[in-house]
Amino acid sequence: LAKTTQPISMDSYEGQEVNITCSHNNIATNDYITWYQQFPSQGPRFIIQGYKTKVTNEVASLFIPADRKSSTLSLPRVSLSDTAVYYCLVGPWAGNNRKLIWGLGTSLAVNP
């Protein structure tokens, strides 16, 4: 299972774009990249998932270079409510093998 490395913490201000980069040098061919958001005392919430290139949804964008050894979560125009821990995970999703290894995540603080 691939291991991920991401910054422990980041600071930003309301209205700014935030980019959180995750390294996963040992990603396997059948691994997907998934990002979750977690608020204190709540379960993680799915944000976005991708395999290669760029994925965009109503919440965020995910940029994945051709070698897939890293990925960047982009949050446009953050607000105070985006203050949370963001987890990057890679793992095989095929069949019954959906085990994930969770790192410590990135604690994002959005300031007024």
Place this chain on the structure above:
Amino acid sequence: SAVISQKPSRDICQRGTSLTIQCQVDSQVTMMFWYRQQPGQSLTLIATANQGSEATYESGFVIDKFPISRPNLTFSTLTVSNMSPEDSSIYLCSVVWGDAETQYFGPGTRLLVL
């Protein structure tokens, strides 16, 4: 979207006792998992709850301590047995629908063992 609920949402228990946590989904799911998140830490997978058979436990977790049931495709329970203060944690269930490639999490159960 489907709803995942957990009961209880929180509890305070005495050491040596057991607590059973329920995870209920309002639609049938393919897979159900149980995680633990200790204070200030990340998530650790305890086991995969298998419908109609014994759960598959990860290294460091055993059935005697964390018995799991999954009688159907929408419900599972995790029991934390013979609790000690080290079991104080948030316990989370997660589910996967069909052939989807995403896990969705319940709200969690916050357990404090005195």
